[in-house]
Amino acid sequence: GDSVTQMEGPVTLSEEAFLTINCTYTATGYPSLFWYVQYPGEGLQLLLKATKADDKGSNKGFEATYRKETTSFHLEKGSVQVSDSAVYFCALKGAQKLVFGQGTRLTINP
Amino acid sequence: DADVTQTPRNRITKTGKRIMLECSQTKGHDRMYWYRQDPGLGLRLIYYSFDVKDINKGEISDGYSVSRQAQAKFSLSLESAIPNQTALYFCATSGFRGTTDTQYFGPGTRLTVL
Numbered sequence: 001g002d003s004v005t006q007m008e009g010p011v012t013l014s015e016e017a018f019l020t021i022n023c024t025y026t027a028t029g030y031p032s033l034f035w036y037v038q039y040p041g042e043g044l045q046l047l048l049k050a051t052k053a054d055d056k057g058s059n060k061g062f063e064a065t066y067r068k069e070t071t072s073f074h075l076e077k078g079s080v081q082v083s084d085s086a087v088y089f090c091a092l093k094g095a096q097k098l099v100f101g102q103g104t105r106l107t108i109n110p
Numbered sequence: 111d112a113d114v115t116q117t118p119r120n121r122i123t124k125t126g127k128r129i130m131l132e133c134s135q136t137k138g139h140d141r142m143y144w145y146r147q148d149p150g151l152g153l154r155l156i157y158y159s160f161d162v163k164d165i166n167k168g169e170i171s172d173g174y175s176v177s178r179q180a181q182a183k184f185s186l187s188l189e190s191a192i193p194n195q196t197a198l199y200f201c202a203t204s205g206f207r208g209t210t211d212t213q214y215f216g217p218g219t220r221l222t223v224l
Binding site: 044 | 153
């Protein structure tokens with residue numbers, strides 16, 4: 001069945017550091033791919049998405065490119081801020097529903 | 111006002127009690143979902159509904175039931191709560207036709223079963 005694997009956390013970085021959170025997937029066909037973010041005490045919010053191969057999703061300085069060849073959708077940001085501290089979830093849209101990775105907790109220190 | 115609301119936000123109950131979690135949405139979406147979140151496991155789908163007359167089991171439906179009272183309301187029930195149902199529960203909604211991809215989440219209900 002469909003599945004998503006994310007790099008294990010927690011991840012701790014200093015402010016202005018470069019961020020990469022790895023995500024790979026297994027699916028039939030070419031699913032839409034998503035990154036969701038969960039800030040402390042809140043529900044999940046869509047961060048970005050890509051619907052076909054080679055598409056790049058971007059939002060709030062975050063980017064991810066849909067790589068069909070490597071079945072990956074890695075999340076990157078060039079310079080993180082303390083306010084980016086949150087849990088990040090990679091997900092794919094299967095036949096009828098979303099399949100989530102286990103989440104990666106990110107902490108940014110000033 | 112929030113587009114997807116959940117009540118209660120926090121609940122502590124005892125083993126064997128019946129519990130209902132409620133979800134309402136003002137987004138006009140057809141599709142609604144219930145997930146549970148456990149540390150290190152991400153979100154797992156409990157039930158989903160594509161319209162008022164359509165209810166489907168997700169990957170972990172045992173011990174849970176749902177009711178879609180109206181397009182805007184989707185309730186999750188635990189008929190006889192047990193401690194391993196202690197978790198954070200999220201409701202989500204998504205649109206219809208070409209806009210079904212993105213799901214919008216409520217703020218969550220933290221449930222503790224003693």
